Amino acid sequence: MRDVAIIGVGITKFGELWDLSFRQMIIEAGARALEDADIDGKQIDAMYIGNMSAGQFICQEHIASLIADHAGLAPIPSTRVEGACASGGLALRQAVISVASGVHDYVVAAGIEKMTDVMTEQATGALATAADQEWEVNAGATFPGLYALMARRHMYEFGTTEEQMAMVAVKNHNNACMNPCAQYHTRITVESVLKSPPVVLPLKLLDCSPITDGAACVIVAPAEKARKMDRVPVIVAGTGQASDTISLHSRQSLTGLMATTRAADMAYKMARVGPEDIDVAEVHDCFTIAEIMAIEDLGFCKKGEGGKLTEEGQTEIGGKIPVNTSGGLKGKGHPVGATGIAQVVEIVHQLRGDAGKRQVKGAEIGLTHNVGGTGGTAVVHIFKRGD
Amino acid sequence: MRDVAIIGVGITKFGELWDLSFRQMIIEAGARALEDADIDGKQIDAMYIGNMSAGQFICQEHIASLIADHAGLAPIPSTRVEGACASGGLALRQAVISVASGVHDYVVAAGIEKMTDVMTEQATGALATAADQEWEVNAGATFPGLYALMARRHMYEFGTTEEQMAMVAVKNHNNACMNPCAQYHTRITVESVLKSPPVVLPLKLLDCSPITDGAACVIVAPAEKARKMDRVPVIVAGTGQASDTISLHSRQSLTGLMATTRAADMAYKMARVGPEDIDVAEVHDCFTIAEIMAIEDLGFCKKGEGGKLTEEGQTEIGGKIPVNTSGGLKGKGHPVGATGIAQVVEIVHQLRGDAGKRQVKGAEIGLTHNVGGTGGTAVVHIFKRGD
Numbered sequence: 001m002r003d004v005a006i007i008g009v010g011i012t013k014f015g016e017l018w019d020l021s022f023r024q025m026i027i028e029a030g031a032r033a034l035e036d037a038d039i040d041g042k043q044i045d046a047m048y049i050g051n052m053s054a055g056q057f058i059c060q061e062h063i064a065s066l067i068a069d070h071a072g073l074a075p076i077p078s079t080r081v082e083g084a085c086a087s088g089g090l091a092l093r094q095a096v097i098s099v100a101s102g103v104h105d106y107v108v109a110a111g112i113e114k115m116t117d118v119m120t121e122q123a124t125g126a127l128a129t130a131a132d133q134e135w136e137v138n139a140g141a142t143f144p145g146l147y148a149l150m151a152r153r154h155m156y157e158f159g160t161t162e163e164q165m166a167m168v169a170v171k172n173h174n175n176a177c178m179n180p181c182a183q184y185h186t187r188i189t190v191e192s193v194l195k196s197p198p199v200v201l202p203l204k205l206l207d208c209s210p211i212t213d214g215a216a217c218v219i220v221a222p223a224e225k226a227r228k229m230d231r232v233p234v235i236v237a238g239t240g241q242a243s244d245t246i247s248l249h250s251r252q253s254l255t256g257l258m259a260t261t262r263a264a265d266m267a268y269k270m271a272r273v274g275p276e277d278i279d280v281a282e283v284h285d286c287f288t289i290a291e292i293m294a295i296e297d298l299g300f301c302k303k304g305e306g307g308k309l310t311e312e313g314q315t316e317i318g319g320k321i322p323v324n325t326s327g328g329l330k331g332k333g334h335p336v337g338a339t340g341i342a343q344v345v346e347i348v349h350q351l352r353g354d355a356g357k358r359q360v361k362g363a364e365i366g367l368t369h370n371v372g373g374t375g376g377t378a379v380v381h382i383f384k385r386g387d
Numbered sequence: 388m389r390d391v392a393i394i395g396v397g398i399t400k401f402g403e404l405w406d407l408s409f410r411q412m413i414i415e416a417g418a419r420a421l422e423d424a425d426i427d428g429k430q431i432d433a434m435y436i437g438n439m440s441a442g443q444f445i446c447q448e449h450i451a452s453l454i455a456d457h458a459g460l461a462p463i464p465s466t467r468v469e470g471a472c473a474s475g476g477l478a479l480r481q482a483v484i485s486v487a488s489g490v491h492d493y494v495v496a497a498g499i500e501k502m503t504d505v506m507t508e509q510a511t512g513a514l515a516t517a518a519d520q521e522w523e524v525n526a527g528a529t530f531p532g533l534y535a536l537m538a539r540r541h542m543y544e545f546g547t548t549e550e551q552m553a554m555v556a557v558k559n560h561n562n563a564c565m566n567p568c569a570q571y572h573t574r575i576t577v578e579s580v581l582k583s584p585p586v587v588l589p590l591k592l593l594d595c596s597p598i599t600d601g602a603a604c605v606i607v608a609p610a611e612k613a614r615k616m617d618r619v620p621v622i623v624a625g626t627g628q629a630s631d632t633i634s635l636h637s638r639q640s641l642t643g644l645m646a647t648t649r650a651a652d653m654a655y656k657m658a659r660v661g662p663e664d665i666d667v668a669e670v671h672d673c674f675t676i677a678e679i680m681a682i683e684d685l686g687f688c689k690k691g692e693g694g695k696l697t698e699e700g701q702t703e704i705g706g707k708i709p710v711n712t713s714g715g716l717k718g719k720g721h722p723v724g725a726t727g728i729a730q731v732v733e734i735v736h737q738l739r740g741d742a743g744k745r746q747v748k749g750a751e752i753g754l755t756h757n758v759g760g761t762g763g764t765a766v767v768h769i770f771k772r773g774d
Contacts, residue, residue, distance in 0.1 A: 001488065021521070055442045061516040062471040065763030068630040069637070075649045077628035078764070079477050080469045084449035090466050094481065101388065101488030129448040134408070241464035243455040250456070262462045376452030377465070 001100045003223035005233045005386060008037025009345040014214040014333035015183040022058050022114040023070045029215040030071055030110060037219045038230070041071065044219075045104040047078040050091035050111035051337035056126035058114050067110070084130035085286060087111060088216070088340025089370030089379030093239050095220040096381075105222060111341035112215040123211050127336070130373035132247035144208060144287065146248050146374045148200035151289035153254040155202065158304030162202050165288035166193035167310050169206050169330050172285060175317065176327025178357040179346075183212050183333030193288075207288040212333030216341035218348070226386065232352045233386035237273070237365075239379075240266030246376040255304075257375035260297040264369070264380045268299075271365075271382040275299030278321060278382075279363040280350045282343035284371035285328040291315075294369055295323060298380070317358055325350060325358045340370035340379060351385040388487045390610035392620045392773060395424025396732040401601035401720035402570040409445050409501040410457045416602040417458055417497060424606045425617065428458065431606075432491040434465040437478035437498035438724035443513035445501050454497070471517030472673060474498060475603070475727025476757030476766030480626050482607045483768075492609060498728035499602040510598050514723070517760035519634035531595060531674065533635050533761045535587035538676035540641040542589065545691030547679060549589050553580035554697050555675040556593050556717050562704065563714025565744040566733075570599055570720030580675075594675040599720030603728035605735070613773065619739045620773030624660070624752075626766075627653030633763040642691070644762035647684040651756070651767045655686075658752075658769040662686030665708060665769075666750040667737045669730035671758035672715040678702075681756055682710060685767070704747055712737060712745045727757035727766060738772040 010032025012025050020028070026049075034041055047068060055061045068078035081090045088111030095109035115123050128143050136146070154160045170190055176182035188206055196205040226233035242262035245251055251258070268274055275298055283298065285291035292306035300321045301309045309315060315323040326332045326346035329339060347366035349355040364385045371378050397419025399412050407415070413436075421428055434455060442448045455465035468477045475498030482496035502510050515530050523533070541547045557577055563569035575593055583592040613620035629649035632638055638645070655661055662685055670685065672678035679693035687708045688696040696702060702710040713719045713733035716726055734753035736742040751772045758765050 001490075023521075053442050053448050055440050055513070055516055056448075058520070059516055060520045061440050061443075061469060061513075062518075062633060062760050062763055064470055065630050065633040065759060066519065069632040069634070069763065074631050075629040075646060078470075078630045079481070079628075082448060082467045082469060083451055083465075093464075094466070097485060097488060097490055101484060101490070103388075103484055103488070126442070126448075129442055129446055131449075132453065133445070133447045134410075241466075242462040243452050243465045244461050245456040246449060246453045247456070259462060372452060373449050376449055376456065 002102065004096050004099045004236045005221055005223040005226035006218050006236065006344065006348050007221045007226045007229060008033040008219035009348045010036055011181050011216040011342055011345045012214050013181050014212050014335060016116045017213040023066060025114065025215040026067050026110060026112045027070060029217040030108065033217040033219050039106065041073055043106045044073055044076060044108055045106050046076055046098060047108040048091040048094045049080045050087035050340055051080055052082060052084050052087050052113060053126050058117050083377040084372035085336040086340060086370045086372030086377040086379050087337040092341060092344060092381060093241055093379055096236050096239050099220050099222060107220045108217060109220055109341060110217040111338035113335035113337040114213050115211045115335060116213050135247050142200065144203050145200045147287040147289055148203045149248065150254045151202050154289060157255055160292060160307035162194060163190055164307035164311050165207055165292065166190040168285060168288040168291045169193050171316055172324050172328040172331040175325050175358055176331025179327050179332055182327040182331055183210060184331050203287055209286045209329035209334040212335040214333060214335035214338045216338045216345050218341055218344050234348045234351050235384045235386045236381060237384045238267035238271030238382035240264060241379045243377055244375050246373060248374050256293050256297045257371065257378060259375050259378035260294060260369065263378040264298050267380040267382045273365060273382060277365050278367045279365050280322050280325060280347065280360045281367040282326060282346050283323055283369040285324055285330050286334060291323065298369060317360060322360045325360060343368040343370060347383050351383055389489065391483050391486045391623045392608055392610040392613035393605050393623065393731065393735050394608045394613045394616060395420040395606035396735045397423055398568050398603040398729055398732045399601050400568050401599050401722060403503045404600040410453060412501065412602040413454050413497060413499045414457055416604040417495065420604040420606050428460055430493050431460055431463060431495055432493050433463055433485060434495040435478040435481045436467045437474035437727055438467055439469060439471050439474050439500060440513050445504055470764040471759035472723040473727060473757045473759030473764040473766050474724040479727060479731060479768060480628055480766055483623050483626050486607050486609060494607045495604060496607055496728060497604040498725035500722035500724040501600050502598045502722060503600050507598065522634050529587065531590050532587045534674040534676055535590045536635065537641045538589050541676060544642055547694035549581060550577055551694030551698050552594055552675040552679065553577040555672060555678045556580050558703055559672060559711050559715040559718040562712050562745055563718025566714050566719055569714040569718055570597060571718050590674055596673045596716035596721040599722040601720060601722035601725045603725045603732050605728055605731050621735045621738050622771045622773045623768060624771045625654035625658030625769035627651060628766045630764055631762050633760060635761050643680050643684045644758065644765060646762050646765035647681060647756065650765040651685050654767040654769045660752060660769060664752050665754045666752050667709050667712060667734065667747045668754040669713060669733050670710055670756040672711055672717050673721060678710065685756060704745055709747045712747060730755040730757060734770050738770055
């Protein structure tokens with residue numbers, strides 16, 4: 001197995017992209033990634049596309065063929081992978097395995113979701129298909145409802161407060177204001193989060209990530225080739241993936257995601273680093289409570305202390321461990337299949353040192369954490385700034 | 388890269404499985420594969436699941452997590468891959484890459500589709516999402532309609548007849564009668580195919596594969612481990628995957644699938660064999676014309692002579708190159724995401740020599756050919772009976 005690097009990144013604006021179709025979005029992200037890598041499309045050997053549900057959102061399966069077609073890259077192998085909101089992370093992992101093994105040299109790992117072509121209730125219905133339909137959703141559970149259960153239990157066991165959760169949203173909106181591609185460029189306050197309309201209490205509207213269109217793309221290549229290129233190479237030092245029960249009621253604990261812990265263990269071990277070595281992290285804040293659980297499960301603080309770490313400002317840019325400098329799912333937007341790749345785009349910018357106003361000074365090791373459903377799938381990657 | 392083998396296979400009955408749910412089907416196929424391999428579920432390191440559209444068929448995405456959960460195999464990595472009706476073949480290819488590279492040892496490659504929980508018109512609508520929605524389906528094209536265009540052109544260019552196409556269906560139903568898991572155990576005649584109701588002429592009802600529930604599972608492992616086990620090892624000698632334009636109107640030719648030719652070239656080269664070395668093949672006969680094109684594109688005869696080869700009986704058991712001994716998609720049934728894996732189950736039985744009444748004598752090299760949509764994706768695998 002050889003070392004693998006990210007040599008190019010590209011992303012669309014995230015938001016309600018009425019003027020762009022699914023196929024236009026992916027071409028835009030892909031073209032930017034090729035330009036960033038300074039390579040030609042003809043050099044690409046294969047593609048892995050993360051997408052949760054084009055079948056339900058735009059009535060189109062077989063999108064990997066469609067994308068190879070419209071990118072002018074057929075007949076290269078093109079494969080869609082799906083793990084709900086972790087689809088992007090899974091696509092990267094497959095790309096990394098295929099390059100590390102020597103099967104391919106230059107591989108596209110992309111993520112895309114076009115969510116605003118259906119009515120909002122159809123979109124939330126489609127999103128709920130990430131959870132166990134037969135055993136939970138058909139019994140009345142909604143997706144925010146499941147995360148609200150986790151929030152309630154976290155509050156009960158550890159004293160986590162609604163104010164602390166609100167602080168996650170405030171921080172991530174602040175960061176999004178410095179990210180040109182983010183869906184929201186609006187600052188919010190703890191008070192405005194607390195006063196926002198209830199979705200499923202304790203989660204209010206501003207605790208929830210939005211419905212978003214967007215695409216993101218990275219180019220994976222052997223590290224030895226990356227080191228010969230002009231840009232600072234970003235090495236994929238670790239990759240981890242784990243699964244858990246799809247249904248929440250089968251879990252032993254509601255206050256953390258076992259899949260996150262397992263995937264992080266794999267990735268830390270492979271990268272030979274620990275949580276204390278991470279300089280910047282993009283974590284899966286589909287709801288504010290999810291970020292609090294994630295920073296605990298990833299080892300940035302002890303279990304139960306995620307609210308406190310947030311309140312102390314340690315997850316802000318300039319803090320001990322800056323989290324979601326891109327704005328995260330909450331502020332940047334959450335086009336579900338694209339999110340896992342968009343996280344990588346941010347970490348690559350941070351490690352290259354070209355993240356502009358949101359740059360974490362001297363960042364050398366970064367982490368991405370992508371979750372499917374309520375934690376049935378988790379994918380963690382660790383990146384190092386190369387020599 | 389190390390050699391890879393199939394050490395266990397399992398399959399459900401194919402048909403309208405009213406009494407089995409999605410999760411029951413996959414557990415049944417998986418348990419049979421584990422039993423066949425004589426290993427414990429705890430030895431499995433990862434899973435790749437081929438599935439076209441659980442989102443549209445049973446309103447459930449994130450099925451890889453659901454399956455890991457219900458198989459009791461969480462927290463192992465579990466990933467769904469999708470390429471329309473080629474999803475199963477893609478799942479096998481990912482499993483093979485992950486074992487060949489040394490990332491994993493024992494990996495499940497499974498395929499599943501539960502298609503009869505929705506009304507027939509919803510099922511055909513879901514199937515049409517394998518074709519280009521914006522540029523073909525929204526303009527009125529149906530899936531059988533697209534294959535009918537190919538059939539018309541094949542008839543025009545090469546003189547292929549409706550009788551020859553009918554002979555594909557007759558042969559495959561004959562073979563299905565000898566396969567206990569097949570959907571149909573009914574013999575048909577050329578006359579009954581020709582007199583069956585028109586779907587899109589020249590394709591009639593009995594030229595078309597049916598709507599089917601079913602699941603299939605194979606266990607992939609390093610060849611060195613397989614050689615130490617009791618069963619005859621079946622080596623994965625070659626794997627190939629290619630893409631083409633998703634829309635038919637963009638193609639240079641309608642009488643063959645470029646993706647098949649490219650994927651076959653890759654697989655033949657890797658396996659160091661040619662079409663003349665193949666003893667038995669399972670090819671993607673979603674419509675009868677598709678089998679005729681496939682046997683040409685795979686090199687079993689010259690372009691345009693597939694109808695003649697069929698008419699001569701050379702694709703029957705006992706012929707020069709027996710094709711679809713399982714009954715194929717037409718006779719065994721076509722649970723779209725499961726089909727690519729079900730093909731492998733048949734080839735493994737043939738190479739082990741335990742295919743019962745449908746055994747091809749002395750079969751040592753077998754091939755599977757799995758197509759997504761109208762040929763936007765194709766996957767070809769070549770298997771050799773091990774020592």
